Amino acid sequence: MTDLLSLNAAAQAGLMRNGELSPREAFDFWRARAEEDELGAYLWVAEAAPEDVGDLPPVAVKDLFCVEGVPSTAGSRILEGYRPPYTATSVRNLQSAGAAVLGKTNQDEFAMGSSNENSGYGPVQNPWDRSRVPGGSSGGSAAAVAAGAAPWAIGTDTGGSIRQPAALCGIVGLKPTYGAVSRYGMIAFASSLDQCGPLTRDVTDAALLFRHLVGRDRCDSTSVEYPEPVRLPSAERLDGLSFGVWGLEEEGLDRAVADVIRGTLGTIEELGGAVEEIELPSARQGIAAYYVIAPAEASANLARYDGVRYGPRSGDGDLDAMYEQTRHDGFGDEVKRRIMIGTYALSSGYYEAYYGTAQKVRTRIAEDFRAAFKAVDFVVTPTSPTVAFELGERTADPLAMYLSDYFTVPMSLAGIAAVSIPAGLCDGLPVGLQIAGPAFSESRVLDAAHALEKAIGFEGVPRA
Amino acid sequence: MIERDQVLHVARLARLRLTDDEVDRMAGEMSKILEHVEKMSELDLDGVEPTSHVVELQNVLREDAPRGSLPRAQALDPAPDVAQGGFRVPSPGQG
Numbered sequence: 001m002t003d004l005l006s007l008n009a010a011a012q013a014g015l016m017r018n019g020e021l022s023p024r025e026a027f028d029f030w031r032a033r034a035e036e037d038e039l040g041a042y043l044w045v046a047e048a049a050p051e052d053v054g055d056l057p058p059v060a061v062k063d064l065f066c067v068e069g070v071p072s073t074a075g076s077r078i079l080e081g082y083r084p085p086y087t088a089t090s091v092r093n094l095q096s097a098g099a100a101v102l103g104k105t106n107q108d109e110f111a112m113g114s115s116n117e118n119s120g121y122g123p124v125q126n127p128w129d130r131s132r133v134p135g136g137s138s139g140g141s142a143a144a145v146a147a148g149a150a151p152w153a154i155g156t157d158t159g160g161s162i163r164q165p166a167a168l169c170g171i172v173g174l175k176p177t178y179g180a181v182s183r184y185g186m187i188a189f190a191s192s193l194d195q196c197g198p199l200t201r202d203v204t205d206a207a208l209l210f211r212h213l214v215g216r217d218r219c220d221s222t223s224v225e226y227p228e229p230v231r232l233p234s235a236e237r238l239d240g241l242s243f244g245v246w247g248l249e250e251e252g253l254d255r256a257v258a259d260v261i262r263g264t265l266g267t268i269e270e271l272g273g274a275v276e277e278i279e280l281p282s283a284r285q286g287i288a289a290y291y292v293i294a295p296a297e298a299s300a301n302l303a304r305y306d307g308v309r310y311g312p313r314s315g316d317g318d319l320d321a322m323y324e325q326t327r328h329d330g331f332g333d334e335v336k337r338r339i340m341i342g343t344y345a346l347s348s349g350y351y352e353a354y355y356g357t358a359q360k361v362r363t364r365i366a367e368d369f370r371a372a373f374k375a376v377d378f379v380v381t382p383t384s385p386t387v388a389f390e391l392g393e394r395t396a397d398p399l400a401m402y403l404s405d406y407f408t409v410p411m412s413l414a415g416i417a418a419v420s421i422p423a424g425l426c427d428g429l430p431v432g433l434q435i436a437g438p439a440f441s442e443s444r445v446l447d448a449a450h451a452l453e454k455a456i457g458f459e460g461v462p463r464a
Numbered sequence: 465m466i467e468r469d470q471v472l473h474v475a476r477l478a479r480l481r482l483t484d485d486e487v488d489r490m491a492g493e494m495s496k497i498l499e500h501v502e503k504m505s506e507l508d509l510d511g512v513e514p515t516s517h518v519v520e521l522q523n524v525l526r527e528d529a530p531r532g533s534l535p536r537a538q539a540l541d542p543a544p545d546v547a548q549g550g551f552r553v554p555s556p557g558q559g
Contacts, residue, residue, distance in 0.1 A: 085538040179519040192517060221524040222517070288503040299478060306479065308551050310542040318557025324481035336480060340471070340490055341497055343478040357504050359514030364507060366515060398493055399500055415518025439519070 004029050009057045009151040009205040010232075013098075016055035023053045027100060030058050033149045034103045039125040039134075041144040044071050045103040054098020059209070060150035062141050063104045064111060064187040065091050065196075074187040075107040075137075077120040078305045078330025080312055088185025089217045090154065090196045097212040102150055105140030109332045110302065111161055111189040113137050114404035117395055118334040125391070126169060127462035128429050132388040135165030135404075141199045142169040146462055152209055153199045158190050159290050160383075160408030162197050163420040167383035167432020170422045170462065172453075173199045174206045174446070175408075177439045178415035179224045182217030190297035191222075193290075193412050203421060203450045207232050210442060231443040233450030238273030241448060243435075244376035245277050247407055250284075254386045260431040261382050264423045267455050268380075273448075278372050278379065282364035283410040287402055289361035290409045292345050292354045298335075299342030305330060337398060366414040373438045378448060381407045383420040383432030407434060417442045421449050422458040430458075466494045 004012055004026060015021035027049035034045045043063050061067065064074035066084035073079040091101065108118040116124040116139025124139040126132040127147035134143040138155025142165035145153050155162045157175035166173025174197045181196040188194060198209035211230035217223045245265060248258050265275045307313035307326030315325025331339070345354035372379050385406055394401045411418040411434075418436035425431065433452070437445040471491050475482050482490060536549060545552040 082542050085534055085541065177519075179521075218526060221526075222519065222521065224519060224521070282507055285503050285507055288501045291497060292501055292504075303479075307544060308553055309539075311544070313544040317554065319554050320479065320557065322554050323479040327479060328481035328483075331480070336482070336486070337490065337493055337497075339478050339480060340474055340494060344466075344470075344474045344494065344498075347474065347477060354501065356514055357509060358501075359516060360509040360512040361504050361507060362515040362518075363512050364509070366518065399496055402497075402500075413518075 004151070005148045008201050010208050012057045012151060013055060013208070023055050024049050027053055027058050030102055030151055034060070034144070037144065037147065037149040039127060039130070039143045039147055040106055040122050041124050041140040041147065041149055042103045043073070043106050043121055043140070046101060050100050053100045056097055056099035057151035058100045058102035059094055060102050060105050060141055060144045060153035061091055062138050062153070062155045063107050064156060065154070066185040066187065067091055067101055067104070070101065071104060072187070073120070074111070075109045075119040075121060076330065076332070076335070078311045078327070082310045086185060089182035089219060090213050091185065093215065094212055099212070105138070105144055105153060107140055108137035109335050110187065110298070111137040111156055111158055112298070112334050112338055114160065114164055114401050115389070115394065116140065117391065118332055120332055123391060126388045128170060128388065131390055132429070133168065133391055135168035135384070135388065137161040138199060139165045142166050142171060142173065145169070145171050145199050145201060152201065152205050154196055154209070154213070155199050156186060156194055156196050157412065158193045158294060159412045160405035162199060163408045163418060163432065163434060164384050164404060166199050167420045168388040168430065170430030170458065171199060171201055172203050172206045172419065172421050172449070173197065174210055174419045174442070175411065175417070176210060176442060177417045179222055180226055180440065180442070181213045182215070182220040182223045184217050184219035188301040190294040191301060192297060193294060203233055203446055203453050206419065207446045227440050228443065231447070233447045235447040235451040236454055238268055238271040238448060238451050240272070241378070242274040242276065242376040243268055244372050244379045245275060245381070246280050246283065246379055247381040250385070250406065252385045252403055252406060253382060256426045257382055257386060257431050260424045260426050261433060264433050264452070264456065267452060271451055271455055276376065278376060280365070280368040280372060280410060282361060282368050285361050286365055286410040286413055287406055289358040290405070290413060291341065291402060292358035293362065295338040295342030296345045296355050297342070299339045299346065302335070302339055334398070362413045365410050369414045369416055377437070378445065379436045381434045383407060383434040387426050387429035387431060411436045415439060417445050419445055419449050421453055423456060424458065466491050466498065
């Protein structure tokens with residue numbers, strides 16, 4: 001059989017369509033790779049190919065996507081043993097297109113985290129350096145793709161949870177425009193921000209997977225019909241395109257990471273693109289607004305985990321005692337923190353000062369991007385202020401962890417499209433470049449990313 | 465600064481039991497996070513409309529037609545305790 005590890009998912013799909021690769025053989029190859037994973041990337045691996053396996057490579061799915069009959073816990077002990085009676089629309093769309101579910105990937109509990117260390121089922125190691133985090137919250141999906149334990153994967157991004165782990169693992173991660181992909185069957189974190197998207201080896205695979213994810217779903221009234229067919233990227237030049245750079249002077253940005261990004265800006269210019277610095281005047285308040293909005297929505301979404309309908313139950317005594325003990329035992333520290341912050345921010349007398357104000361900051365950030373896109377085609381930033389950090393390095397300081405999402409949160413608050421691609425290495429660890437475009441500009445963003453990817457020629461082969 | 469009694473009040477609202485140690489730690493961590501949240505006040509937000517939804521959608525309607533839902537047995541299957549075709553819970557107590 002062809003060495004599938006050397007091929008991207010699109011090339012494998014091509015072989016399957018031409019009859020040169022049997023879908024079942026491909027599935028078994030990837031299943032064996034997933035089984036051999038030693039990074040902690042998987043929480044569950046499929047035992048066999050489904051009867052109707054189609055001609056797309058199998059996909060690794062973040063644990064928070066409900067898949068009928070398959071353990072789906074969102075990385076939380078409070079859903080231990082839960083096997084949903086239905087499948088998320090996004091996963092169903094991929095299955096209909098021919099991609100079987102390969103396995104469920106590890107993640108930060110309820111997608112709350114930037115290192116995957118908040119999983120209720122243990123951390124994930126970064127395949128570039130196993131003493132480091134893969135990023136999060138879609139850390140299992142990113143590590144699996146980077147290590148060749150999955151041909152491609154899906155995750156979710158609320159404030160950076162696809163883009164940041166993609167950056168830290170040296171792969172491509174796309175956060176689609178809010179509404180492009182149905183959220184039905186995604187175990188909810190912050191409903192006004194959550195969005196499903198691909199984590200892939202290259203930009204072409206991201207476009208191919210995204211093409212099968214989009215569409216309006218009557219089960220998610222915030223989903224919309226994607227306004228145009230998703231194109232597969234082909235650009236090799238950037239002539240006539242302008243890129244507004246933001247963030248290279250920010251305080252928390254590692255100097256060596258900034259240097260790699262500056263090198264990429266040079267590549268953009270060599271390809272014919274124009275680079276200019278831009279200002280996003282309200283983006284510096286993004287993390288502050290995000291850490292009101294996301295916990296507030298989470299505190300409401302997580303009210304349902306009360307030991308009644310699913311998951312384990314603990315405590316004796318009356319109903320309230322059961323609720324309180326079940327939630328105490330089932331939720332991890334970070335989830336408790338966010339429930340507390342969110343409940344506080346929404347409580348009587350504080351709502352306007354916190355949630356109301358944060359929603360106004362959100363308006364300002366969206367206006368910043370609208371203004372930027374009048375002047376430039378794309379906004380580019382580093383994806384993460386640093387390369388992958390050591391396991392344990394930031395667990396004692398929640399705020400330091402939150403600042404990992406400094407460059408990705410503004411795009412989430414504005415609901416726009418953004419992709420992270422590998423820009424190069426810094427001390428042997430991958431650095432990600434973020435390219436953002438207006439709502440529903442994914443085809444253009446991915447085309448530009450494709451031209452850059454070819455020119456950068458990143459060698460995505462981690463040590464482990 | 466968030467005090468212990470505020471932590472306990474919020475934990476009660478969230479139906480979340482916290483141990484004594486957790487209450488102390490939470491008070492410190494919440495204070496630090498909310499201090500960062502104060503950065504929002506650096507912006508002049510007078511007259512700015514709040515964004516509740518980023519996609520411009522209005523009145524998403526659907527036909528008011530009945531459709532199937534999850535069979536009862538399937539919906540009850542993941543529950544920790546069921547009885548008589550429903551979820552069984554402890555008594556609400558005196559409250």
